[in-house]
Every structure is written in structure tokens, then in C-alpha cells.
Amino acid sequence: METHVRHFQDELDELKRRLLKMGGLAEERLQLAVKAIVDRDLAAMDVVLSGDSDINKLHVEIDDRCVKLLALHQPMAVDLRSIVAAVKINSDLERVGDLAVNIAEAGQRYLQHAPVKELIDIPRMATIAQTMLRDALDAFVRRDLDLAHSVLTADDRLDELKSQVFRDLLAHMLNDPSTIEAALDLILVSRHLERVGDHATNVAEDVIFMVSAKDVRHQ
């Protein structure tokens, strides 16, 4: 029994490491996509567009690990909730990987046009979204409720920035219709970044559910 428990905890730790790894990859790709837009670097954009097969492989592998852990160890209480949380976090991270591709697609179109304006708020949004994602995953690994709650607060700031970017770019479009296409793609980029924040928020809520067995969602 002792060995069995030890083995289970090792497997659970390995599962957490894989999720952190996947989060790191997703974060890296987000950063690369936004940096490519700011630097007007089409080659870097192509790297993001060429696919996220590492993330996708991890996605399949992590789901598989979760099902095996449930089947072989029949965990209870917080361990069971951790694995259910891991299944959900895995889906969220995979979609963050997809969003990095979406950002690069909009970015690629954006670079076909003259710059609309100096990009300040979009890189700021990217930094907030990445930090939220990292904090949410750290909160998962360390079962840290305070850190999870801080992610929910950061999401409000991200939403404000998104609205500001929208108003700002709309003003550009109205003042100078030649900026319409480029501004439109930047608006889409900001929406994708907002959605990264939503996924980080989901992860944080799963952590709160896992740790406290209290469902803070929809209150």
C-alpha cells in the first residue's frame, strides 16, 4: 500500500510537471506571436503558424495520464478533484495554443499594411495574459488559493485594456478609413488575448474548486 501511494503521488507530480511544461510552451508561443507583430517580423510569425504539435502531443498525453490515474488508482477527495481539474486545465491550455496561432494569423494580415499606431496596449495585454496563465498554473501546482484569486482580479484589468484598445482603434478607423483593415486585425488580436485571460481565469477557478471543494464559479 505504501508503495502504491508513493507511486500515485509520483504520477500526480509528473502530471503537474507536464501541465507546467504545456503552459510554458503556450506562453512562449503567445509571446513569440505578439513580439512578431510588434517587430513586424514575418519569419517569427511563420514559426508560430507552422503549428503547435508539441502542445497538441502534450494535450493527448495528459488526457491519457488523467484517465489512467483515475482507472488505476481510484483516487478520492482532493486527489480526485486534482485530476478532474487537470483534465479541464489541459483543455484550456490547448486552446491557448490555438489562440497563439489565431494571433499570428491576424498578425500576418496586419503586417501587410502600414502600422496603424505604436503598439503599447497590445503588448501590455499579452504580458498580463501570460502572467495570469503562469500564476494560475503555479496556483494549481502549489494549491495556492491567494494566487488563484489574484488571477481573477487581473482578468478585470485585461478586460478594461481590451475595451480601451477597441475604442482607440475604432477612433483610428473613423478618422482615417485607410487604417480599417489593419485596425480590424489589431482588434482581433486584442480579443484573442482577452480570451487567453479567460482561459487563465478558468484554470484559477478550477484551482479554487480543487483546493476548497467550494465552487466559486457563477456567484
Next chain:
Amino acid sequence: METHVRHFQDELDELKRRLLKMGGLAEERLQLAVKAIVDRDLAAMDVVLSGDSDINKLHVEIDDRCVKLLALHQPMAVDLRSIVAAVKINSDLERVGDLAVNIAEAGQRYLQHAPVKELIDIPRMATIAQTMLRDALDAFVRRDLDLAHSVLTADDRLDELKSQVFRDLLAHMLNDPSTIEAALDLILVSRHLERVGDHATNVAEDVIFMVSAKDVRHQ
């Protein structure tokens, strides 16, 4: 043991009914939001904006059911995979509920402006997305692989329509900059509908994983 098994199958059937119920609610709200845009009906839009507390309650309840089923019955094989799939499907449906709200938000702004054009492709996108969602859930309940695969095919059509809507509205914005704000909101609506299709696709992929224990994702 016989009673135990029977009880588990009853619980699993009830779980499926709850997911169908949630899917029905999400579909209804989507339909209401898009119809409100087409009919320029602000009162109907308000109904969608006033919240999706029924969906949110089901979201929490279904997660809870899944955890209890795993803890109390320690299911194996396809039953275990069904419950893991249910956890994921539950998240996808909840986000479809959120997307109905997002559509209503963009719709509310849209109705402050003169109509850009007769809306044909957007209701068509909504119909496809709703059908995909319903088919994906039916495929889950009936473990129907063919139906699940048909959802993946429908998603390609939805993506094409989304690109067509984008090109069409961009042309309107470029020809007549007074349509910029309204067209922008319609573009956002079409993106939200595309995302409903993505969630339906996720559900279909989970069904394929559940039935065949073969992971078709990322191939």
C-alpha cells in the same frame, strides 16, 4: 452488485440528460440572441443579457455529479471515459452560454446603428452552429461515431461562412466608412458563432475519444 451497476447506469443516464438539458438551454439562448439582432429587438436582447443562471447552475451541478460518480463507483473503460468526456463537454457548453451573452453584447451595440445590410449569412452561421451542437450532444448520448464525424465536417462550412462574412463586411466598411462601427459588431458576432462551432467540434472529438478510445485530435 447488480443493484450497484443498475444504480450507476441510472446515474450515468441522468448525467447525460443534464448535459442535453444544458445544451438545449445554450442553443435556445444562441437562437434568441441572433434572432434579436435580425429582428432588431432590444427587449429580446435584454433577456439574453440578463444572465444565464440556469446554465451556470447546471454547470456546477454536472461537475459535481461527475466527481461523485468517479468517487462512488470507480468506473472503468468506456464508462470512465464517458465521465471524463462529460467533464469536458460541460465546460464547452458553459462557454457556449457565455458566447450567447457576447453575441447579445455586440448585438446591443449593433442596434444603435442603422442596419449595414440584410442579414443572411449570420443567421445561417447560427443555424449551422446550433445544429453542430445538437448533433455533437446526440452523438455523445447515442455513442454515435458517424454523427460525431459529421460535426467535424460541418465546422469547415462554418469557417468558410465566417471568412465570407468578414470579406463582405470589410467591403462595406471600405466603401462606406459610416458603416464601420456596425460592421465591426457584426464581425464580432460571426467570430462568436465560429467559436460555438469550435466548442461543438470539441464535444464531437470527445465523443470519438470516448467511443473508440482513439484520439483523433491533432492528426
